Amino acid sequence: MDSRIREHAEVIVDHSVRIEKGDTVRVAAPTIAEDLAVAIYEKLGERGAKPSLSMRSSRADRAFFRACETDDFELPEQSLAEMEETDAVIIIKGAENTAEMSDVPPEKIAAYRTATAPVQKERMGKRWVGTQFPAPGEAQLAEMSTDAYEEFVYGAVNKDWDEQREFQRQMVEILDPADEVRLVSGDTTDLQMSVDGMKTINDYGEKNLPGGEVFTAPVPNSVEGEVLFDKPLVHQGREIEGAWLRFEGGTVVEHSAEKNETALTGVLDTDEGARRLGELGIGMNRDIDRFTYNMLFDEKMGDTIHLAIGKAIRQTVPEGQPYNESATHLDMIVDMSEDSFIEVDGKVVQRNGTFRFEDGFED
Known part of the structure; x- marks a missing residue:
């Protein structure tokens, strides 16, 4: 594994959310960022944490939103309950196609955000961090090669904080x-x-x-x-x-x-x-x-x-x-x-x- 990914994981676990033994940690990552999720899990294991992993798919999210009606969105009680029991949250971004959600009506996204606002409010009270995996989708959006984008991301992330x-x-x-x-x-x-x-x-x-x-x-x-x-x-x-x-x-x-x-x-x-x-x-x-x-x-x-x-x-x-x-x-x-x-x-x-x-x- 790229040593920069391991360094990124260490910054997340030790600097950003300061994981301690026994912490319940929720990791949410897109499928393309599996390497970073693996490196984070390794660090969480070394620190004696209790992690759960949610691998997300923007294609699945798009299918769900397009199939739903705006009035269908309700508070997901199970997500709120999970968040209430969580000590720290690690959210990883990364896309193969950054425009995957472009044909989802904005009013559906707004309705979903309103329905899930209590979950987000609960998360904001936890130790949490959002970070970026240098995926090809974001590299293309930035008009950079994947290698150049990796250098850019790690230069901004793996530094003397x-x-x-x-x-x-x-x-x-x-x-x-x-x-x-x-x-x-x-x-x-x-x-x-x-x-x-x-x-x-x-x-x-x-x-x-x-x-x-x-x-x-x-x-x-x-x-x-x-x-x-x-x-x-x-x-x-x-x-x-x-x-x-x-x-x-x-x-x-x-x-x-x-x-x-x-x-x-x-x-x-x-x-x-x-x-x-x-x-x-x-x-x-x-x-x-x-x-x-x-x-x-x-x-x-x-x-x-x-x-x-x-x-x-x-x-x-x-x-x-x-x-x-x-x-x-x-x-x-x-x-x-x-x-x-x-x-x-x-x-x-x-x-x-x-x-x-x-x-x-x-x-």
Whole structure:
């Protein structure tokens, strides 16, 4: 087995979810990522854990969704019961065909997410990690050879996470005590929001692997202005390009997209919370140096910020603060490398992708 796969498994088990003897661990993986699942199982066995494995098929998922009616989805009680008894969850991504779900109606996906929201809420309270196996589907989506994509993935994943944590800590110390944030990029994005009372999280490869961002939650009703997401995203097999949102009183009141606007509309119509922001994230992983149409990597890319419509991440919202609830959470990216700045409490803390605490910053 490729030594990089074994290293990936070790980072997952020992760094990301910190498995201990006796832990009940659920591993969910696509069939193409069997090698990584095997390597993880080996590590879990060495640590005396109690694992269960779910090998997923996107073709089977597609067949199920196309056969069901929108009103058929109900809470899967067995899945909730299993999650309640689980200590840690490891979720592996990887596809032979990233567009397998592209002909599933968006309203079916939205209905399923709503029905299974209690399962996801339970999972968020566990030790969990989502990671990527360098499969051919994602390599093709990134317009890379499989070998080159493997190098890219392992370069972003198998790294010194203590060093990355310390680099990102400098931004956490700026954002965590802040009241107001303003994001400006060219003449297409000027967005203001309050983060007063919210918690800023240093993501260094725990919940997401790779990590490489700091993120917080806006106060839901505070977001004002407009934003153009100049990086595309792939959602349920559909590529959305040129997504534009305008906020008033924290709510999306206008939206458009240059491509697949109906897919964006479907997400916004999931529920009331889907029209509000649940996350502000700042990408800081400089080993992710190219856009690959994979949000797990793209949102961590240096010189970018990302905003998520929908569910806030629970750990960013302290008790007593307003929490944005939704069955969806969709990240979208703004390139901040040119003609852009991030302002915190009236002070520019990043300009054209360079942070105030980095060499080359121009005030």
